[in-house]
Amino acid sequence: MEALLNTEDISRELVRIIDGLRRELDGASAVIGLSGGLDSDVVARLAVSAVGAARVKLFTVFQEGMEDQHIRQARQTAEDLEIPLRTVDLGEIPRRFVEAMAAADPDEAFRPDGLLDPARAKCSLRTAILSTYQDRGYVVIGTSNRTEIETGFFLPFGDGIWHFGPIAHLYKTEVVSLAHLVGTRQEVILQPPSAGFWLGQEDLEDLAYWLLNGGPIGRQRIFTDEDDAQVQDIRTQLTLEKIDRTLLAFSKGRSDSEASAESALPLGLVARLRQVCEGAGRSKRRPMGRRLDLPR
Template sequence: MQEKVERLVAWLQAKVKETGVKGLIVGVSGGIDSAVVVNLIKRAVPDHSLGVILPCKSNPEDMEHAQIVIDQAGIDSMTVDLTETHQTLFSTIQTQLNNKDELHQDQQQLADANLRARLRMSTLYTLAANYQYLVVGTDNAAEWYTGYFTKYGDGGVDIVPLVHQTKGEVKEMAKYLGVPDEIIYKQPSAGLWEGQTDENEMGTSYEMIDRYLKGESIPDQDKEIIERMHRTSQHKREIASSPDKF
């Protein structure tokens, strides 16, 4: 694990040098993946790394955990509360849809959640432009393969250091880096709505996805879910689709 961490830190340092930026920035959610990234970028560029807490109708416990991570890593930080901004924009959009009698209530929960993710992305890039930093993503191998991220939201980043690490490997890395237990062992959740958990939303578990990615045998039901998620989310892992040149 020490070797893996050192290689990731060296890769982050190389990306800073290669792109000519001054440092690295990451959104801190209070979850294990962002906690690991916080620790990695702090090691890579100790004096030019920034963790940003971005509450947006968020669970207070997640914000507390985010602050715990900031304190544990000793990284510079700031908080930008997006709750009012989100409410203003989302209600304005809903009003226009209502005026056209085209508001689909069954789609509003997901639209709401995705807008939050995209507001966070926009905020991180605004800060990154100010500091001349790269925006660092937190997606692990399981999330990347299944497309369990918001396109141009938490998937809208410059670099993704954990993209080849399974959820289990991220957990082991978190232990090595000294991430507090309450972060490591909490139920994975994107905090999209009250009671939301990653595994309930996906219909399978990170353990099953990790086993699938390692080529191990898993139940057919889980395999079908994982392969369907990968197939339908392919567009998220590519730049905007275009026709062949003619």
């Protein structure tokens, strides 16, 4: 049975990541978006350990529907690191952006009053901030982890764009272990993972909806009361460790039954998770920047 990284492995990985960040930055300064969640907190602390606070730019974004605790925690992270936190107030701009998209392209049925389209707009607009800093010479440091990448919980032209992803090779449970080593506050470690796009959002509940849907949700769909009940049943069976062990089994070429045995996730949910990952591969992990050069 393949194992996730243990405490000793994580300690060695910490050194390797800091060395990698130091080489990647090579005299340049880093820019990192703080969400108030665990991943960005860990990445910010790693960057400071690598190159010092003076070469790390931290920003957060205020948008409609954010949890107060996420803003508070982003500020606390910056205070811990003794770095000014630049707060970009985008307020209702994401919703207005989706309204403009809906008016321009009614065939797509964009939903400014829904959850998914405004959430995507929030992520996209955060990326515009990174792009603006990048054009001033900053190196964009990503905060995505391997669990998000393999399940498709990212926006390819949003939070999936960065110069260097120091935790992109680590599953979420491994990032939690890393957080204990780098000094992440306990309240950040213990809070449910969330992108923070709307009040009460939790990643495991979102994943449960994806599992019911059979893959990432494109256009917002209507879920019935029966659907919601099924989602809640699925959610009760999910843990981060079970998901990560299943994903690790997939990466090693295990069958669904083998993955189920190794992760303790029910076989039916393992099959659904594989379907989600395959769908993410088609829609979220399509190679970027491909080109067809003419022969010289």
